[in-house]
Amino acid sequence: MYNQISSNKRKTATLMVIFIAVVLFLGWTFSRLTEMGYAGLIFAAIISVLMSLASYFQGDKIALWAAGAKGPIAKNDNPYLYRLVENLTITAGLPLPKIYVIADPAINAFACGRNPAHASIAVTAGAIEKLKNEELEGVIAHELSHVKNYDILLMTAVVILVGLLALLSDWFIRVRFWGGRDRDSKSNGQIQAILLLIGVVLLILSPIIGELIKLAISRKREFLADASGALLTRYPEGLARALEKIAEQNQPLRRANNATAHLYIANPFGGAKHLFSSLFATHPPIEERIKALRQMA
Numbered sequence: 001m002y003n004q005i006s007s008n009k010r011k012t013a014t015l016m017v018i019f020i021a022v023v024l025f026l027g028w029t030f031s032r033l034t035e036m037g038y039a040g041l042i043f044a045a046i047i048s049v050l051m052s053l054a055s056y057f058q059g060d061k062i063a064l065w066a067a068g069a070k071g072p073i074a075k076n077d078n079p080y081l082y083r084l085v086e087n088l089t090i091t092a093g094l095p096l097p098k099i100y101v102i103a104d105p106a107i108n109a110f111a112c113g114r115n116p117a118h119a120s121i122a123v124t125a126g127a128i129e130k131l132k133n134e135e136l137e138g139v140i141a142h143e144l145s146h147v148k149n150y151d152i153l154l155m156t157a158v159v160i161l162v163g164l165l166a167l168l169s170d171w172f173i174r175v176r177f178w179g180g181r182d183r184d185s186k187s188n189g190q191i192q193a194i195l196l197l198i199g200v201v202l203l204i205l206s207p208i209i210g211e212l213i214k215l216a217i218s219r220k221r222e223f224l225a226d227a228s229g230a231l232l233t234r235y236p237e238g239l240a241r242a243l244e245k246i247a248e249q250n251q252p253l254r255r256a257n258n259a260t261a262h263l264y265i266a267n268p269f270g271g272a273k274h275l276f277s278s279l280f281a282t283h284p285p286i287e288e289r290i291k292a293l294r295q296m297a
Contacts, residue, residue, distance in 0.1 A: 004227040004296060012154070012220045019213045023161050026206060030168050033200070048163035059152075060112040060120055063260045064100055067110070067253070069122040071100035081128055081136075085121060088141055092148055092232055097121045106251040107131065107242070110263035111143035112152065119147045124253070131242050138229060138239030142265055145228035151221045155262070158217055162210040169206040218262045219284040226289055230296055240293040247286045 031038045055062075075082045082099060089096050097111070097119035105126040113119030121143050127136060146152070230236035243266065252270035261268050262282040 002231075004292060005224060005231065009224065012217055012224065015213060015217045015220065016154075016158075019158070019161050019210075019217075022206075022209065022213075023164055026165065026168055029200065030171070045160075045164055047167060048160045051163060052157075052160045056114055056152075060114070060118070063110070063112045063263055064120060064122060066255065066257045066260050067102050067122055068104070068255045069100035069102050071122075072098035072120070073101060078128070081123060084133075084137055085140055085144075088137065088144055088232060092141075092144055094144060094148055095119070097144075097147065099123075101125060101128070102253075102255075104253050104255070105129075106253045106268075107246045107249060108253060108264050108266055108268055109139050109143050110260070110265065111146045112263055113147065114152055115150065116147050121147075126251070127242075130245060134233070134235055134238035135242035135245070137233055138235065139242050139265055141229035141232040142225045142239055143229075145225040145232065146221070149221070149224060149228060151225070154221065155214075155218065158214050162214050165206040165210040169204065215262075215282060218282055222265075222283055223289065223292060226293055227296065230293060236293040236296045240290045243286050243290050243293075247290075 027038075071077075073082065078099075078101065081101070085099055086096055094116050097113065097116075098121070100120060100122040102108075102122050102124045104124045106124055107127045107130055109121065109123040109127055111119060111121045121140065123136075123140070127139060131139065226239060229239055233239075246266045250270050253264075253268040256268035264283075266286065267281060267283045
């Protein structure tokens with residue numbers, strides 16, 4: 001379990017470094033090819049940060065509303081669920097999050113909130129009814145691990161980078177279309193010309209590149225939450241069996257939403273079935289997650 005956690009952290013860090021390097025390189029390209037220079041890069045960064053901060057502080061309310069979650073519940077509303085969450089938070093050393101229930105027969109759950117002190121966890125009625133105690137415990141431990149690992153904060157940073165790429169791409173195309181001045185037209189440096197050509201191609205493709213890197217990071221954090229959750233319960237098999245039940249039913253949520261799909265423990269749309277949809281999936285294949293869990297000892 002410790003090896004799995006360390007591996008997933010390294011992979012996430014590597015992806016973040018690559019992402020930041022791509023953004024910086026494209027920012028340099030943008031400044032060299034347009035009249036806006038570095039001012040355009042700084043302005044794009046400010047806009048991305050402001051938009052993401054609004055999502056960061058209000059995103060949990062939006063996600064809960066979009067999912068149709070009801071609550072927060074008190075202990076008397078659902079003593080079984082409340083005590084499961086309470087016991088796991090004590091074990092993890094976390095504050096008790098607000099607990100919500102989604103009236104949906106699908107087996108799923110998600111956590112949201114900007115930090116452990118402002119966290120919420122939502123569990124579907126299907127998960128409560130269809131999962132055994134140790135299976136539901138594994139699901140909740142997975143979601144609490146997202147909170148403890150500050151995954152919401154990381155994904156907010158990723159969204160900022162994706163927004164920055166999208167803005168740079170859009171502005172670059174507009175500036176070049178309307179006849180922006182090419183400040184490097186007199187340059188004789190072949191290496192710089194090659195770099196600029198690569199930068200132009202990347203700027204045009206940046207929305208796709210950004211989305212793919214965002215999804216790759218999201219998938220690695222799912223593996224990390226699986227391993228961290230298994231460490232919390234000391235029983236990887238519980239979460240593995242829960243994921244098996246999710247895969248067997250393959251049931252989409254009635255109020256599945258693209259904007260919040262990455263928050264759930266499993267794809268709320270019922271899983272990707274084609275190569276293209278798998279490429280843009282928010283979650284790694286359940287079979288891979290189950291295999292990784294059962295390799296832990």
